[in-house]
Amino acid sequence: MxxxxxxxxxxxxxxxxxxxxxxxxxxxxxxxxxxxDDDAPRSVAEAAALVGLTAHTLRYYEQQGLVRPARSPSGHRLYRAADLRRLVFLTRMRLSGMTMHDLTRYVRLVEQGEHTVDERRRIMLEQRERILRRMRELSLALEVTEYKIELYGGSSGA
Amino acid sequence: MxxxxxxxxxxxxxxxxxxxxxxxxxxxxxxxxxxxDDDAPRSVAEAAALVGLTAHTLRYYEQQGLVRPARSPSGHRLYRAADLRRLVFLTRMRLSGMTMHDLTRYVRLVEQGEHTVDERRRIMLEQRERILRRMRELSLALEVTEYKIELYGGSSGA
DNA sequence: CTAGAAGTTCGAGCGCGCTCGAAGGCAAGC
DNA sequence: GCTTGCCTTCGAGCGCGCTCGAACTTCTAG
Structure with missing residues (x-):
């Protein structure tokens, strides 16, 4: 994006x-x-701060196969720009309600190469439906909520 | 609504x-x-079917204080129109991401009478913010998703 | 050189919102 | 009256997505 x-x-x-x-x-x-692309690699804590997650969660994502940062000789994780971009992508998709399960499936496909684009597209088409559906649910609830607010004297606190 | x-x-x-x-x-x-307002009271299973929840969940909601259907002499739950309307309200709010905790708090206020409208309004104002925020998160993810779909050949499966 | 912050792996625990199953009571059709 | 199925209460269990703590290693500032 x-x-x-x-x-x-x-x-x-x-x-x-x-x-x-x-x-x-x-x-x-x-x-x-x-x-x-300031390509100084980031530590797990720095990366976490940048994308708004915790270091714990980043390690968990790695364990789930969602991201695979390089390692320093001593074993410390090194998050580069590409890893951070992936983390932002993951965060957006998670926030939109995509499950860990679907996300790991998708990432696995990406790593398997170009011949998986068909299934990847299918996953994303389904995800789009889910997002649109959630948006309609939210609209409905927003209407109810605003009705109640009006009922209780409006936003102004009147 | x-x-x-x-x-x-x-x-x-x-x-x-x-x-x-x-x-x-x-x-x-x-x-x-x-x-x-066909005021024949409904059984728990009928009510569940109407609002799209399970009988188990309806009992759980009652246990949490979200709804209080009348009982038949023998103890069976009787859901009337007002109860069903409340269930639809609850379902909408739950779907929009309102927590059980906030919802029980809100319902308790409603049952305490008119002097609680100020706090009720506050709850609903907060809820509106949460809904709008979720909608923006969804927009962001929708954009990413459609970008990927385009990348993979579009909706048509080309 | 050393103290303390930050990194590592591992496995257990948690909060939410249901979800299920057991054990038994009530109701409606034959 | 009996069978079948839905009702009741209760407490335990579960799936998800983290979240945390222990025990140990490595990096960094003074």
Whole structure:
């Protein structure tokens, strides 16, 4: 995904939710930093901070086969730009509700090479359906929620 | 929420996702049936079928204080229209990511009467933020997903 | 050289929201 | 009246995705 697209996402965010603009900016920042390809490898804690996960979780993801950072001679993990980009991808997909199971399956396919693109596309098509479905569920709930808010005197606290 | 609003939701759903229109219609149907106020009380299994949960889950919700159906002389649960409407509300909010904890807190407030509307509004305002935030996360993931689909030859399977 | 921070592996534990099964009671059709 | 099936309560179990702690090693600042 391009940084431009991310910026558009940012701008598309409704203005009344100030707090999360900061957060979105943070995400944007992540991507920029990753794109900057300043190829000093990061430690597990640094990588975790950049993508907004814990070091524990990064090790867990590795154990699950989602990412495979290089190692220093002494065995410490070295996260490079490509690893960080993958982590951002993983985080986005996890946040959208893709299960660990599907994600590991997908990553395995990616690592098996080009002949797996058919199945990869199938996975992503299914994932798109799930996302759209979740969005419709959220719309429904948003409506209920706003109805209740109105009922209780509106956002203003009147 | 009005049935009209639900119909609008339905129509607003993108046309390419045929399968879930059926599902949305099902939800709509639920509401109509509940609104029909055909006041024959339903058994736990009937109620479960109507709202799309299991009988086990309905009993669990009751145990958590989310709903309190009347009982027959012999102790069987009797779900009336009002109970079913509450169940639909609960289901929507659960699907939108509201936790059991927040939902029980909210329901407790409702049952405590009018003097709790301030806190109820606060809960719903927070919930709205969470929903909007989730929607933005989903948009981000949707974009990644569609990018991958395009990369793999598009929806058509080309 | 040394203290302390941060890294490693491993396996156990946890919070959430159900989900299930056992043991027994009630209801409706034949 | 009996059979069949749904109802009741209760407590245990489960799947997911982390999350944590122990025990040990390595790096870094002073």
């Amino acid at each position: 391009s940084t431009d697209a991310l910026i558009e996402q940012l701008l598309a965010a409704p203005p009344e939710v100030g707090r999360s603009v900061v957060e979105a900016l943070h995400q944007l920042l992540d991507d920029s930093m990753l794109d900057a | 009005s049935t009209d609003a639900l119909i609008e939701q339905l129509l607003a759903a993108p046309p390419e996702v045929g399968r879930s229109v059926v599902e949305a219609l099902h939800q709509l149907l639920d509401d109509s049936m509940l609104d029909a």
